[in-house]
Amino acid sequence: MGRLASTENLTEEQTAILETIRDFVDEKIIPVAQQLEHDDEYPTEIIEGLKELGVFGLTIPEEFGGLGESLLTYALVVEEIARGWMSVSGVINTHFIVAYLLQQHGTEEQKQKYLPKMAVGEVRGAFSMSEPGLGSDVSAVSTKATKKDDGSYSITGQKMWLTNGGTSTLVAVLCKTDEGADSVYKNMTTFLVEKEPGFGETAQGVTVPGKIAKMGYKGVETTELILEDHQISADQILGGEPGKGFFQMMDGVEVGRVNVAARACGLAIRGFELAIAYAQQRKTFGKQIADHQAVLFRLAEMATKVETIHAMMVRSARLKDTGKRMDVEAGMAKMLASEYANEVVEDSFRIHGGYGYSKEYEIERLMREVKFMLIGEGTSDIQKMIIGRALLKDYKL
Numbered sequence: 328m329g330r331l332a333s334t335e336n337l338t339e340e341q342t343a344i345l346e347t348i349r350d351f352v353d354e355k356i357i358p359v360a361q362q363l364e365h366d367d368e369y370p371t372e373i374i375e376g377l378k379e380l381g382v383f384g385l386t387i388p389e390e391f392g393g394l395g396e397s398l399l400t401y402a403l404v405v406e407e408i409a410r411g412w413m414s415v416s417g418v419i420n421t422h423f424i425v426a427y428l429l430q431q432h433g434t435e436e437q438k439q440k441y442l443p444k445m446a447v448g449e450v451r452g453a454f455s456m457s458e459p460g461l462g463s464d465v466s467a468v469s470t471k472a473t474k475k476d477d478g479s480y481s482i483t484g485q486k487m488w489l490t491n492g493g494t495s496t497l498v499a500v501l502c503k504t505d506e507g508a509d510s511v512y513k514n515m516t517t518f519l520v521e522k523e524p525g526f527g528e529t530a531q532g533v534t535v536p537g538k539i540a541k542m543g544y545k546g547v548e549t550t551e552l553i554l555e556d557h558q559i560s561a562d563q564i565l566g567g568e569p570g571k572g573f574f575q576m577m578d579g580v581e582v583g584r585v586n587v588a589a590r591a592c593g594l595a596i597r598g599f600e601l602a603i604a605y606a607q608q609r610k611t612f613g614k615q616i617a618d619h620q621a622v623l624f625r626l627a628e629m630a631t632k633v634e635t636i637h638a639m640m641v642r643s644a645r646l647k648d649t650g651k652r653m654d655v656e657a658g659m660a661k662m663l664a665s666e667y668a669n670e671v672v673e674d675s676f677r678i679h680g681g682y683g684y685s686k687e688y689e690i691e692r693l694m695r696e697v698k699f700m701l702i703g704e705g706t707s708d709i710q711k712m713i714i715g716r717a718l719l720k721d722y723k724l
Contacts, residue, residue: 331630332596332637334403341400348407351376356411364412364692367545369494373415374448377408382419384446387426391442398582399644402589406640409593410600413696414546416593420586421490424579425452425499428517432566432575437519441497451524453495455486455552456576463709465501465573466511470554472502472518480504482518482532482557492535492550494524499565499579500552506570517565517572520557526550532557543695581654582647583704584661588640591661591668591700594693595633598668601690602626602675609680622678629671636664655717662710665700672697 337345355376363370377383386401387393401423409416426445429438444450461467470484482502489498497519504516522530526537534553541549561567565575603626606617616622643660646653672693676683683690701707 331599331633332406332592334399334637334641341396341403344394344396344400345403345407347380348382348404351380352407352411356408356415360412360415361689361692364414364545365686369548370412370415370418370546373412374418377415377419378448381446383422383448383451384426386423386430387442387446388430391438392446393442397644397648398585399641399648402585402640402644405586405589406593406596406637409590410597411593412546413590413594413699414544416586416590417490417544417547418494420583420590421454421495422448422452423586424454424583425497427582428454428499428565428575428579431578432517432571434567436562437565437567441519445497450497451491451495452497452499453489453491454499454576454579455489456501456580457486457488459485459487459551463705465515465576468501468503468515470500470502472504472516472559474504479558479560480518482520482554482559484554486552486554488539489535489550489552490547492552493526493538493548495522496524497521498552499576500554501572501576504569504572508570512573513570515572515576516569517575518559519563519565520554520559521563530557542698543692544699577654580704581652581657584657584710585640585644585647587700587704588636588643588657588660588664590703591664591697592633592637592640594697594700595629595636595664595668595671598672598675598690598693598697599626599629599633601688601693602629602678605675605679605682616678625674625678629674632667632671636660636667640664655714658705658710658713661704662707662714665703666707668700669697 381394384393385396389395405416429441441450456465472480472482474480500518500520502516506514508514522533526535528534532555535550538548606622607615609616639660643653643656646656676690676694679690682688
C-alpha cells in the first residue's frame with residue numbers, strides 16, 4: 328500500500344476494518360474479478376464473504392444487529408471494494424441506501440421489521456426512482472399509487488435501472504400520489520415493496536423481466552421493475568406518512584453520490600496502481616518506460632488527481648456524518664471524482680499501449696466500468712446545476 332489515498336484521524340476500529348477489507352479484496356476479489364466480469368457471472372462467493380465480514384450491516388445501528396459505523400467508514404470500505412471490482416460495490420450500495428432510508432425516515436415498526444435482517448444480508452435492498460422516460464427529472468415520475476377506500480394502495484407503473492433488481496427482496500419505490508399538495512414534490516411517496524428474488528413475477532403485481540445487457544458494470548444485475556395493480560398496505564409507506572417521498576429519496580441520493588465518488592476513487596486508485604506497475608516492467612529504447620519524461624509526468628498527474636478526489640470524497644462523507652445538508656459537497660465530490668477517475672483510467676490505458684486493448688489485461692475492464700461513474704446518481708451536468716443554483720443562493724447580491 329503506497330502513500331496515496333490515505334485518510335487521517337481514523338479510529339483503531341476504522342483502521343482495522345479497512346485493513347480487513349483490503350486483504351479480502353486482494354485475496355478474494357482481484358484474482359477472480361476479471362473472469363467473473365467477462366462471464367457476467369454474479370459474484371456469489373464474494374458476496375457471502377462480505378456478509379460474513381458484516382459489510383451488509385456496516386452502518387446499521389448495533390441495536391439492530393449491525394456494526395453502527397459511520398458513512399465515512401462505509402465510503403472508505405466502498406473505495407476498497409471498487410478498487411477490486413466496481414460491480415461488487417454496486418451490490419452493497421443500493422442495499423446501504425435502503426438501510427439508510429429506513430434508519431433516517433422509517434417508523435419504529437419498519438426499523439424493527441427490516442434492519443436486523445438487512446444487517447445480516449437476509450433481506451437485500453434496492454431502490455427505484457428512474458423510469459424509461461426520465462432520468463434525473465424526478466418530478467416527472469409517472470408510476471402511480473392510488474389510494475383505495477380501505478386505506479391501502481394500488482401501484483401501477485414501470486421503473487428502470489434497478490441495481491440488484493433480481494437479487495433484492497425489498498425495493499424502495501418512489502411513486503406519485505395525490506395528496507392535494509400544491510407542489511409536485513409533495514405529491515410523491517416512497518413505498519417499501521416486498522418481493523421474492525429472481526426474475527419474472529416475483530410478487531403479486533410485481534414483475535422483474537430480466538437483466539439489461541450493459542457495456543460494463545457486469546456481474547451485478549440491472550433490471551426494469553413493472554408494477555401492475557400491485558396491492559400494498561399503508562403500513563409500507565416509508566415513515567408511515569405519504570407525501571414525503573421526494574425529500575426522503577433526495578436524502579438517500581446524497582449518500583448515494585458519496586458512494587459513487589468512493590467507487591470512482593477506487594477505480595482511479597486501481598488504474599494508477601496498474602499503470603505505475605506496468606511502467607516499471609515495460610522497456611523501450613533500453614530503459615523502463617517510467618524513466619521517460621512523458622510517462623513520468625503522466626503518472627504524477629494521475630497521482631495528484633487520485634489524491635484530490637479522495638480528499639473531496641472524505642470531506643463530503645464526514646460532513647454528512649454531522650447531519651448537515653451537503654448536496655453541494657456531495658455533488659462536487661461525485662462530479663470531480665467521476666471525471667478524474669475517467670481521466671486516470673484512460674491515462675493508465677495509454678501507458679499500457681496495445682496491451683491495454685487486450686481482454687487479458689485488467690485495464691480493459693476498468694475502461695468499461697469507469698464510464699458508469701459519469702452517469703450514476705446524476706450526470707456531471709446535473710451536479711453542475713445543483714452546485715450552481717446553491718452557489719447563487721449563497722452568494723446572492
